[in-house]
Each structure stands twice: as C-alpha cells, then as structure tokens.
Amino acid sequence: MSPGDARPGALPGPDRRTFVQGLLGVLAALAVSPRAAAAGDPPPPDAAPILTPETRASLAAGQVRDYRKQGDLFLLADAGGIYALTSICTHRGCSVRWSGEGFTCPCHGSEYDRLGAVTHGPARLPLRHLAVQEVEPGGPLRVDPAVTVPPGTRL
Amino acid sequence: MCASMDRKAFLTLLGLGGVAVASRLSGFAAPLGVLAPGKPAPSDFHFVQLSDTHWGYHGPANPDAAGTLPRAIEAVNGLAHPPDFIVFTGDLTHDTDDPKERRARMARFKELVAGLAVKRRYFLPGEHDAGADQGEAFRELFGPTHYTFDHGGFHFIALDNVSAPGSKLGAAQLSWLAEDLARLDHGQPLVVFAHRPLFDLYPDWDWxxxxxxxxLALLQPFRYVTVFYGHIHQQHHVMTGHIAHHAAASLIFPLPAPGSQPKRAPVPWDPAAPYRGLGLRDLDARAGSKARPAAEVPFTDLPLVQP
Structure with a gap:
C-alpha cells in the first residue's frame, strides 16, 4: 500500500490467524503486567488492547489501517510517526469511517480531519488519541483503546 | 396474509381511506421450517411491529410528529383481532443532549403506548434512544436492551446494536447470544429483532x-431464521444465505433508498399526501404443525394512508 491510497472498504485488516495470535499475545501480556489505568473519557465496555500485525517499519506516512472490528480504532502514520485514533464518534458513539482525507460519521454527519480534530459538527470534541506501543523493539504494535494520550503523541 | 382481520374496515374507521399493501413477497414467504420433534404443537398467532416513532422530533419532515404515533396506536387498536404482542424496533424517541428531556420523552412515549389495547409490549432501543448515554435512560424506563422470549413455537431474540459505542453488538452480547443459541435445536424456528440491519446494507449511511x-454466523446453523429490523425508515427485503431480513417503515418520516442520493436526508413531507411512506407491520407467525409442516412468517405492511 502506498501513501494516500487508503479508501473506505479497501483498508486491509489483519487476517484472522494473525489476529488470534495477536490476541493470545495480548492475553499473555495482561497476565504478567497490570493494565494501565485509563485516562480521560471512559473507554467502551469492550475495550481491550489489540495487537496489530503492523510494525514501526511496515506503516509509512499517509497510511491508514482500519481496526474498528477488532478494537474500535484506526492506526495511522504521518511524517512525525505512528498514532492511533478511536473510531467512536464523540457525538453519539457511532463508528466513524475513513473518507480518504479524514473521518466521517455516517449517523449525523460529523467530520474530523486525519488528526481527529472536528471539521464539521454536530460533534464538538475531537477523536481520542490512543496509546501505541511496540511489544518489543521493532516488533508488532499494540494499541490500548483504554489509554488516551495527548494528540501530538507519536511512536 | 392474516385472514383474521378486516383491514379495510379499520382503515375506513380511522378515516384514512387506505388499503393495506401486501408485502408477502415470493421467496420471502418461503417455508421457514418445521418444528423440532417432540415440541408441543404451536398455534398460529400474529403480532405487530412498530418502528422509529422518534417521539420528540420537531421538523419539517413531519409537521404532525406529535399526531403520528397516536394515529398508529389507533390503527393497532382497530385491528379486528388484537395481536398477541407488539414489538417496537428502536428509535422510540428522538435524541437530545439533555438527560432530563431524554427521560421525559421516554416517559411520555410510555404513557402514549399504554393506550394500546395489547398489553404485551417489547421494546428495543435505537441509536436515537441510547447513543448519548449507552442505553442508561432506556434501561431505566424500559428494562433490558437485549433479551429472549418464546411464543407459539418460535424463539424470539431481541438484539441491541445501538448501546455499545462503535455501531455494534459487542463481544459481551455476542457471547450471550452464543450461549442462548447453544441450548437450542437447529430446527427451532427463530425470529430476531434488531434496530440496525445485521448485514452491510449501506455502511456509508450507518445502515x-x-x-x-x-x-449471523451464530444464527447460520439454524434452518429457519427471520430478522425484522427498523432504522432505515422504509420497507426493505434481503436474504443473506437462507436468513431473511425485513426492514419496516417508520412512523416519523421516510428515508430514501440506500445510496440513492449523495446524502441521507428525510423524504420531504408532501402536504398533498400526508403520512406517505409511514406505516406499521402485521406479522402472521405460523410455526408449523403435522398438518402443515412448514413454518413461516408472512407479513403485511400497513401504510397509515394509501400510498
């Protein structure tokens, strides 16, 4: 995938096997380390960290990955690095979609730019930025929807 | 078609001058199934689906927003034979940021539907009811947002795909569904209620x-499954494999066909044809018997006025 070629419906998700392996990895990680406390808004009830098949090297600036099904989030990269945004609209909690330039909410028409800032209401609050970590140096990326980080945070 | 009532009579009684439109499409009224052996013989019955009443809506798409629900209640009470139960498939109320007003709308809705002659009523939330508070007010006023019940040889499952953030059922509810289905014979006829479609009808419009x-994967092993939903404010009929999905008209304003225009927006109110596109649905459940081994859920969509 080259920068900027992401389109709705064309975003590759992790395949099932990778995802299951990822889940096992997350479960193993949870067993040894207590979960970080959530910051900011309460996370959705199902929120659990997800392990993606992406690495720091595999995601180039401009790319977008759709992990809404696995964990209500998008993983993105810009010139500054990798970051993650919740896919849950701050207006009524619907699942926003990648438009090619930003995010749109199909429920009531809210729009956000690729950094999650509101560009069109009715939403008033930006999309939350989520904590992204490498499981090990150079290894797969883990995103925790329960942990909010400042918008400028990059991996 | 349900032969147990005279629709023309009650529509005439209401002064609506309409006639029912039969929506028993070939292919959709196909045999739903036979009873699993050893089950008690079911009796035929009918029930009514109302959807998307949006109590509290104010806007040009329905200048008689406060009068439309009472009109529908009158229509149900006018049925020659009362239905066994009524199900509301979500968006009972229109959304508001104010938690007090949200509860006030729900309370008023409850008062109004208390005027239904049918006392068994089932409620599902829509995203307009539950999106702002993850279903908190709905649960206070109407109880659980997902549940099951059995009637006349059918197993009914009400699913909540609006309360969890992210336009989904969520892992917890999927586990609950798997557990419920695990104890059932795959020949058990199922009827599923939901607000949003369970399949990808038109995701760009939140459909x-x-x-x-x-x-749907959990429901797949069951031979006879029918899903009745709302949300899209129009009748719509689709098969995903052997599972039938039927959307009902709303009782506030119609929406255009999926993707038929750039933006999803209400079909404008036509003063020359008020209430056009609004209606309710009568469902005639027949779980099957020795004499008639095939079970089915044919239904009739009843417009509030003649289209």
Missing part, C-alpha cells in the same frame, strides 16, 4: 452493524 456478521 450496518460492525460485528453483525458475527451474529
């Missing part, structure tokens, strides 16, 4: 459930 495919 989808993000993890709906997971629910």
């Amino acid at each position: 989808a459930t993000l993890d709906g495919a997971d629910a």
Whole structure:
C-alpha cells in the first residue's frame, strides 16, 4: 500500500490467524503486567488492547489501517510517526469511517480531519488519541483503546 | 396474509381511506421450517411491529410528529383481532443532549403506548434512544436492551446494536447470544429483532452493524431464521444465505433508498399526501404443525394512508 491510497472498504485488516495470535499475545501480556489505568473519557465496555500485525517499519506516512472490528480504532502514520485514533464518534458513539482525507460519521454527519480534530459538527470534541506501543523493539504494535494520550503523541 | 382481520374496515374507521399493501413477497414467504420433534404443537398467532416513532422530533419532515404515533396506536387498536404482542424496533424517541428531556420523552412515549389495547409490549432501543448515554435512560424506563422470549413455537431474540459505542453488538452480547443459541435445536424456528440491519446494507449511511456478521454466523446453523429490523425508515427485503431480513417503515418520516442520493436526508413531507411512506407491520407467525409442516412468517405492511 502506498501513501494516500487508503479508501473506505479497501483498508486491509489483519487476517484472522494473525489476529488470534495477536490476541493470545495480548492475553499473555495482561497476565504478567497490570493494565494501565485509563485516562480521560471512559473507554467502551469492550475495550481491550489489540495487537496489530503492523510494525514501526511496515506503516509509512499517509497510511491508514482500519481496526474498528477488532478494537474500535484506526492506526495511522504521518511524517512525525505512528498514532492511533478511536473510531467512536464523540457525538453519539457511532463508528466513524475513513473518507480518504479524514473521518466521517455516517449517523449525523460529523467530520474530523486525519488528526481527529472536528471539521464539521454536530460533534464538538475531537477523536481520542490512543496509546501505541511496540511489544518489543521493532516488533508488532499494540494499541490500548483504554489509554488516551495527548494528540501530538507519536511512536 | 392474516385472514383474521378486516383491514379495510379499520382503515375506513380511522378515516384514512387506505388499503393495506401486501408485502408477502415470493421467496420471502418461503417455508421457514418445521418444528423440532417432540415440541408441543404451536398455534398460529400474529403480532405487530412498530418502528422509529422518534417521539420528540420537531421538523419539517413531519409537521404532525406529535399526531403520528397516536394515529398508529389507533390503527393497532382497530385491528379486528388484537395481536398477541407488539414489538417496537428502536428509535422510540428522538435524541437530545439533555438527560432530563431524554427521560421525559421516554416517559411520555410510555404513557402514549399504554393506550394500546395489547398489553404485551417489547421494546428495543435505537441509536436515537441510547447513543448519548449507552442505553442508561432506556434501561431505566424500559428494562433490558437485549433479551429472549418464546411464543407459539418460535424463539424470539431481541438484539441491541445501538448501546455499545462503535455501531455494534459487542463481544459481551455476542457471547450471550452464543450461549442462548447453544441450548437450542437447529430446527427451532427463530425470529430476531434488531434496530440496525445485521448485514452491510449501506455502511456509508450507518445502515450496518460492525460485528453483525458475527451474529449471523451464530444464527447460520439454524434452518429457519427471520430478522425484522427498523432504522432505515422504509420497507426493505434481503436474504443473506437462507436468513431473511425485513426492514419496516417508520412512523416519523421516510428515508430514501440506500445510496440513492449523495446524502441521507428525510423524504420531504408532501402536504398533498400526508403520512406517505409511514406505516406499521402485521406479522402472521405460523410455526408449523403435522398438518402443515412448514413454518413461516408472512407479513403485511400497513401504510397509515394509501400510498
């Protein structure tokens, strides 16, 4: 995938096997380390960290990955690095979609730019930025929807 | 068609001058199934689906927003034979940021539907009811947002694909569904209620459930499954494999066909044809018997006025 070629419906998700392996990895990680406390808004009830098949090297600036099904989030990269945004609209909690330039909410028409800032209401609050970590140096990326980080945070 | 009532009579009684439109499409009224052996013989019955009443809506798409629900209640009470129960498939109320006003709308809605002659009523939330508070007010006023019940040889399952953030059922509810289905014979006829479609009808307009495919996969082993939903404010009929999905008209304003225009927006109110596109649905459930081994759920969509 080259920068900027992401389109709705064309975003590759992790395949099932990778995802299951990822889940096992997350479960193993949870067993040894207590979960970080959530910051900011309460996370959705199902929120659990997800392990993606992406690495720091595999995601180039401009790319977008759709992990809404696995964990209500998008993983993105810009010139500054990798970051993650919740896919849950701050207006009524619907699942926003990648438009090619930003995010749109199909429920009531809210729009956000690729950094999650509101560009069109009715939403008033930006999309939350989520904590992204490498499981090990150079290894797969883990995103925790329960942990909010400042918008400028990059991996 | 349900032969147990005279629709023309009650519509005439209401002064609406309309006649019912039969929506028993070939292919959709196909045999739903036979009873699993050893089950008690079911009796035929009928029930009514109302959807998307949006109590509290104010806007040009329905200048008689406060009068439309009472009109529908009158229509149900006018049925020659009362239905066994009524199900409301979500968006009972229109959304508001104010938690007090949200509860006031729900309370007023409850008062109004208390005027229904049918006392068994089932409620599902829509995203307009539950999106702002994850279903908190709905649960206070109407109880659980997902549940099951059995009637006349059918197992009914009400699913909530609006309360969890992210336009989905969520892992917890999917586990609950799997557990419920695990104890059933695959020949057990199922009827599923939901607000949003469980399949990807038109995701750009929020006409989808993000993890709906997971629910359909759980339902797949059952030979006879029918899903009745709302949300899209129009009748719509689709098969995903052997599972039938039927959307009902709303009682506030119609929406255009999926993707038929750039933006989803209400079909404008036509003063020359008020209430056009609004209506309710009568469902005639027949779980099957020795004499008639095939079970089915044919239905009739009843417009509030003649289209």
